[in-house]
């Protein structure tokens with residue numbers, strides 16, 4: 004009985020056996036692998052206290068954020084969200100509750116350090132009680148910067164890296180207007196330093212409340228729907244393949260994969276379909292939760308290397324990479340790819356693991372082709388620059404959680420296939 008429970012709550016990680024846990028070892032040998040305990044904290048200290056999901060959820064933002072009359076909040080957003088009238092929906096609620104506010108709508112796409120410093124200056128000078136991040140990943144990431152900047156002095160550059168933020172900042176509430184980044188539930192804020200994407204990674208910047216209103220995503224144009232949706236798919240898939248995954252994060256990831264494969268096409272062809280939008284929003288948030296602890300692997304590494312160099316939006320660059328990196332990982336983790344294939348509705352019954360896993364690679368590739376995801380050649384990458392991009396990728400992005408080491412030569416091979424656009 005004990006063994007069954009342990010088998011259910013433990014997960015294979017690496018080649019270490021706790022000599023005391025003989026029962027664990029028995030289970031390990033039964034599964035032909037080794038088992039370590041994992042921590043529930045991956046889904047608690049790295050996650051918001053509360054996640055609210057629902058149509059018209061913005062109508063209850065004041066209650067859900069526990070804002071009171073007399074408080075003052077800073078809304079961090081971008082001009083597109085402002086022009087779409089979404090900011091006004093929030094500010095109307097705040098006015099009704101006698102909560103005062105300032106709006107910073109200067110967030111840029113793929114914000115640079117200078118943008119982060121500007122947000123920090125605004126937050127430090129306003130005597131705010133809380134920060135609301137409203138928009139796509141960039142706006143929510145800059146809201147994280149605004150929040151932390153009030154309790155952590157100096158230049159924002161100092162906080163780039165893992166666990167460099169010393170103190171929790173202002174209460175932080177995030178409302179996504181796209182379905183992709185998952186930033187509303189993550190401990191990550193991305194900033195562009197020079198031409199390289201860097202991240203502030205800290206449990207101190209996890210939003211206190213994530214409020215997900217799928218109706219806010221209905222006006223997303225098809226291209227943004229695809230880019231953000233495939234970014235979410237990349238998060239889920241890479242989190243499932245990470246060696247630091249555990250059964251809880253894998254469950255979240257697989258459900259996100261299932262929802263995306265069932266709803267992304269509908270959301271792309273008919274953006275007004277609220278049901279598809281609802282499931283895509285849910286999937287993006289679940290995918291965000293799934294990678295919060297396990298982290299991402301080399302799909303994002305490659306994407307975040309060539310993407311900023313050629314001005315390719317983040318989600319699209321991840322989509323361009325995803326099937327190829329899945330193919331690269333297939334020999335190392337065929338069973339996990341087989342789970343993904345099953346979640347995508349592929350018939351894996353009776354197939355050898357590797358064949359079943361191959362179906363996931365092909366299903367993702369076909370999805371990308373149908374949704375007009377371009378090749379490296381299509382976005383203007385010069386073939387002769389591939390070795391240089393590969394070199395930069397392996398130098399900048401070490402991924403110890405990756406199921407397979409990525410050498411410069413591996414990266415060149417992958418990039419060459421991405422350039423042709425053929426699996």
Ligand SMILES: [Fe+2]
Pocket residue numbers: 184234237238303317321
């Ligand atoms: Fe991403």
